[in-house]
Amino acid sequence: MLLSYWHATLNQPPLTGIDLPPTAGIVVVGAGVVGAATALWLARAGLKPLIIDRYGPAAGASGNNGGILAAGLAENYLAATARYGAATARDLYALSLAGQRLMVELIQQEQIECDLRLHGNLNFAIGEAQLTLAGATVAALQADGFPAQLLDRDAAQELVSIPLGAAVSGARFNPAAGTVHSGRLVYGLIAAAQRYGAQCSWGVTLQRIVVTNNSLRLETDRRSIEVAAAIVAVNAWSGEVLPELAQQIQMVRGQMLCTAPVAPFIACGFDASLTSTGEYGQQVPTSQVLFGGCRAIAPNNDVGVPAGEVSPEVQGALETGLGRLFPTLAGITIERRWSGAMAFTSDYLPIVYHPYSGLFAVGGFSGHGMPFAAIIGRYLAEAVQTGIFPNALTPLRIDRPTLQT
Template identity: 25%
Template structure:
């Protein structure tokens, strides 16, 4: 493929064309609030919505424009994936723990659908189903067994798709079959955030964009929240910063590794091409460690494909070319297609690769969504709010100890290129074995 630097027309997220993040009106900071929330993404706003409707006074702070981070940069796939797959979680923790996590994922997806429906959030949500491709027949057998377990034990509508029937779901010969989950869909993430911001502000929460929190200092039964615009006294503090955690929260920063996730969008494709490549307009994924996730745009006229970006600074061409080559590997007829967008955002990984809800030194945290925050961020944020209220609804399989700190890490992920390179090498080896 060409290494033309014009491979992508713009670095602006495709989603921002319809719903760009906006600066918030400048308003004075409250002197005291019941709850201060750090981070105005999906998690922080979902928590604020619960708390204000319960009668709490809430101030939400974000270092950027609200939603400017991962909430408006992601793929908009409502997967609720857990990075260790079902088989791996079962191996590490037992079938009971694996089923508990999957069961909570089922509830979390339903919570998101209900939130969108009952609040009337206009965000192009469609429950399309999700196809996950198998790289080899052995992997297909493992995935098919896990699908059968989820169907029988949890009542999730999921089924295996053998290689012979693959083209009815996706127009590629790259996979050796796959599985489908019908409880997964897609939405427009920037529109979803804008709507969530609207209803949260309507409940009375004050949201302060471009107001970074510089420190949180416990003072007896309260905390002093120091920001670039002044100080607020809060009875409780909830941190929801995830992939944009900075040195203002040094203890959390040592536990959350920011990893770039990049997405490309094709130019508009002919209707017959979309019918051939994505006949059911499903969300798509695969089982490689450095694999791709992809989907049709909400209007069904483009393909958006994303994956991990091993770069650490600037906006280099190489990650865009990697995704473009991946698109051509899946769909050879798109080898020369033009791209309209290529952008990135940070996701937060931790050593367990599982979302986390915990309290440490009097501060509460809802974080660690590991690239699946469209489902997990609203869910875990709302569970955190219920925990602050002392309600039973705060119970969660993710309420546990903090994730372990990363040795020798203090906010600069210098090791990422080597680590992602190692995963890429593992994927190549696995692919060779799978195709024997």
């Protein structure tokens, strides 16, 4: 499997693990950013959760993404308003904004060294039609009280010290955004949870959940474990253990590349719609540029393709796209290429599922889990203690009208 920039530069000792016990109080299945944040909230509450994962920290989407921590939804705000309705779209955007700020608080409170930089995010407009859409989006966000700014080409260029491509007509700037080292973020969240009493068991694959007489048994490739409660946060692999999610959450391969170091030219994260599936990236503190997306170039948009390898057509489109945004980077040496398994739903919102007493599951973040991780994790930690589905997560229920198989 190709190693992402985040895993290649983690530079941290392995997190301690224990043998899988026969019983546990609360188990968090999945050590991505959502599972890690959920475990931290549980541990802070004194509940000493057990984290299990088939590989290790950030092995899925969390350790193979663009490292962008930006408030917002996977869909454009206008599209989200049309799909979910104005009130629900506003509530969801507010949830993501609160989640982005809460993750920043967790990083600062737990002193997690993850290269957090709060410089906002630039969504480049390609052509006049996209700039018009950006203007309408900014107006709608501002009308609902959310931070957003519209920049013309000259204003966008002021934030970038190398020439922008000729097709860039301006940008929508999101001040409620930052960039992080994704691997160190997840590592730091789990390490903080361990300081509060959480434990981890690595190399454990959950195979089946058995519910009998209001008790839960997790059957794994190691042994069965009786638990009082469990939170399943395995995202793209949700359908493997909860068949009712198999038709709702679809694995999608996302591909990225990492260039050779180049003189610093942009402090904030950035994204653009060079293709219909979108592109994104950042320049990391070590001066390489990370750039991902271009799934639209792949057959069937890389839907249902397991992660691990990359394809020449998508990687070629990424190199071309990077040169379209920043012409001086055309032909730059590529140091690393990788892919990760994202999880999409039909309406681009995650699912929070509560099928049985003591059991919750979450997945399907559609490439936008970073701003939701801290706040959904907190609500799940509270819900597993109370047994009550949180009102704030009602728009994410599996029986919502916008979700289709």
